[in-house]
Amino acid sequence: MSSLFCIIDDKHVPIYRILWISDVPHFCGESDCLYEGRYEVRLEQGESLWTNRDERDEVLKVLEKWHTGDDLDAGGSDSENWS
Ligand SMILES: [Zn+2]
Numbered sequence: 001m002s003s004l005f006c007i008i009d010d011k012h013v014p015i016y017r018i019l020w021i022s023d024v025p026h027f028c029g030e031s032d033c034l035y036e037g038r039y040e041v042r043l044e045q046g047e048s049l050w051t052n053r054d055e056r057d058e059v060l061k062v063l064e065k066w067h068t069g070d071d072l073d074a075g076g077s078d079s080e081n082w083s
Contacts, residue, residue: 006062008041008049015066017043021056 005012022040026033038050041059051059 003062004066006059008051008055008059011049013041013043013049015059015063018059018063019044021059021063025053026050 004014004016006015007013019042021042024039025037026035026040028036030036035050039053039056041049041051041056043049
């Protein structure tokens with residue numbers, strides 16, 4: 001199923017709003033940090049979401065698919081246009 005959304009931290013997030021995704025888990029040294037060991041997903045307008053590694057990998061896959069346009073081929077055969 002193609003979708004413009006992916007699930008991050010139990011939220012359906014439009015993938016075109018994602019600016020970048022952290023490659024390494026967050027660590028800032030603060031003893032009361034809520035996000036240590038989680039991966040940051042940066043959205044437009046200065047928002048961030050925090051996710052785990054499995055979810056981050058899923059998001060990366062969805063983003064990659066979106067950018068390469070795989071979903072555009074899902075509409076059936078275009079072989080008759082070859083002539
Ligand atoms: Zn922190």
